[in-house]
Amino acid sequence: MSCKGGGEILYREAILKKFRPSLDNILYILHDLQDNNPQRYLAKDDIRVCADYLNVPYSYVHSVASFYTMFSLEPRGSNIIRLCDSPPCHLMGSKSLLAYLKEALKVDIGGTTKDGKFTLELTSCLGVCGVAPAMMLNDEMLGNLTPETVDAILDRRRKES
């Protein structure tokens, strides 16, 4: 994630230039466009520039973007929480954690907090089942979660952003 922390803003054209205009680069281009969108989603403009660059219809790029769960077509908060909801985490208590997160953030799954700071999502297995229940906060993996540690994590982020 090239822009995070560094504050460097890459314009869409600059992102596109990094990749050959070949269809097999579409996931890379979409990842990069989304990472650099301040609202962390693929806006219509993102999809349009990608389609023009790859010389495919807008609808084609939209269909690819909507297929993969890591891409969002709706604006999201500045922090994205992705709670793992696969069987191992479930066994270790992710269900009650989800209820806790919904309550703490006052959002439903897929929702963004009023202050625009958090979006709550579910994800399939993150592959860190040894420290279940786990979640990703943006790029960071967090495990052995309890309501207390979740509170601390949320507080830290609220102060940072």
Add this chain to the structure above:
Amino acid sequence: MNLVRNHVLISIDAGTIMAGARAVEKALVEEIAKQGLADEIAVLETGSVGTVGQGVVIVVYPEGVFYANVTPQDVPQLVEEHLLKGRPLKRLMLTEVPKQSVIKKEKAGLLKEQPRIVLRNCGVIDPEKIDEYIGEGGYLSIGNVLASMKPEEVIEEIKKSGLAGRGGASFSTGMKWDFARRAQGDIKYIICNADEGEPGTFKDRLILEGDPHKLIEAMLLAGYAVGASKGFVYIRGEYALSIERLEKAIAQARDYGLLGINILDSTFTFDIFVMKGAGAYVCGEETALIESLEGKRGHPRNKPPYPVTEGLWGKPTVVNNVETLANVPEIMKNGADWFRGYGTEKCPGTKVYTIIGNVATPGLIEAEMGTTLRDIIYEYAGGIKEGKKFKGALVGGAAGAFLGPDMLDVQMDFVNLKEYAAVLGSGAILVMDENADMVEMLQNVLYFFKHESCGHCVPCRLGTVQLVKLIDRIAVSKGSQEDVNKLLKISDVMRDTSFCPLGQSLYLPISSSLKYFREEIDARIQ
């Protein structure tokens, strides 16, 4: 140069980084310098040492002492006691040390421990240094093969070894390579499937993080055998560290002339490219993965034609799982007969398992094919947490089967488990103790499939929704006996009519949970 007295290995993988491994590493280096030991003590990064959920883990050699749950605050004392005064710090020592050898299928009568195959270098070498891999005999196989073997001979050796795909389907690797070699066309491809998404599985991640060069060497061998000049590694988008390490390793291999044109002065040319996925379980299916690589929605293709004749961009393509490939350099180095010395007659070699859930010590292990579930749980994973009773295990991920207590002593390999209507699958073992709610577990598995169904074919798209409706009713005690029977019936139809293994495999968790836990499920009906 001073002789290094102690090597301190610190495990840097996604799990330990989460627990603060980078901070501990920094503190270690600083403290060692502060105490004037920088010339005698070397701090080295390595991949996972096999522990899971034990915080930051370091190993001090030559003593081989494992420390777990180390924090930066512990470092000064640890350095002073162990590294300066030579007294291991008992407080942080790990008593249940992860095995660095293969776990035997029969415990009795074995005189010496055998080294690991797949995980040989994991947690031993620094994955970010190509020289360490070479120092362990890495790239020796490709060197020998290029100098003295024909591609057909490589395929013959792999066939003879009996190596079968470790991603779940267990198809003969040698046969697959042979088909691709014989297929018409000048351009062929090798794809490494690292889209590890089966819940509870993280072996491929730890192999990628712990020994990326091994994968490069394996793909070189596959490329040479098949006649391909390009390879792709398709990795899950969530596996940031795996992607970083593999890209670093590829750059190093290019620098050393191990990737590129005329490798090791031969006429063989091969290069590898990393592709980052974007979150779709179905892309673990090989034709869906190929579609995704081509820049499309990850819908599975009709088979036949199989990828070995018409794969990526319509060219003959071999798709192999990470673990399968990790066996290849070892087989070519030590020979097929050596490999057949491990495992069972029908399934030679080892299997890497991730064992998680209600066990005392979850982790990553490599066991011979044919090891029983009981041995894995009780001998390796320390038994059930808090001394509770074993209730069941979900083996092989969400697309796997629930196993009850009477399956504890069945020899586990790809062939044998089939006879019990179970699968080894990806090698994930999720253990449940006496308190586990089996209805909830099944419900969770069905939710998973509903979410991951790609929508391409009707039986799976509609079936997963209906199954979730049924289990939701049953879970809140509003279901009927008919609902339970419908679960089985719908998944049976899905097994026969779904387009790809995703929809076909749902029958397994449903039928197996009904087989072993029917009483518990029925108790929710009244």
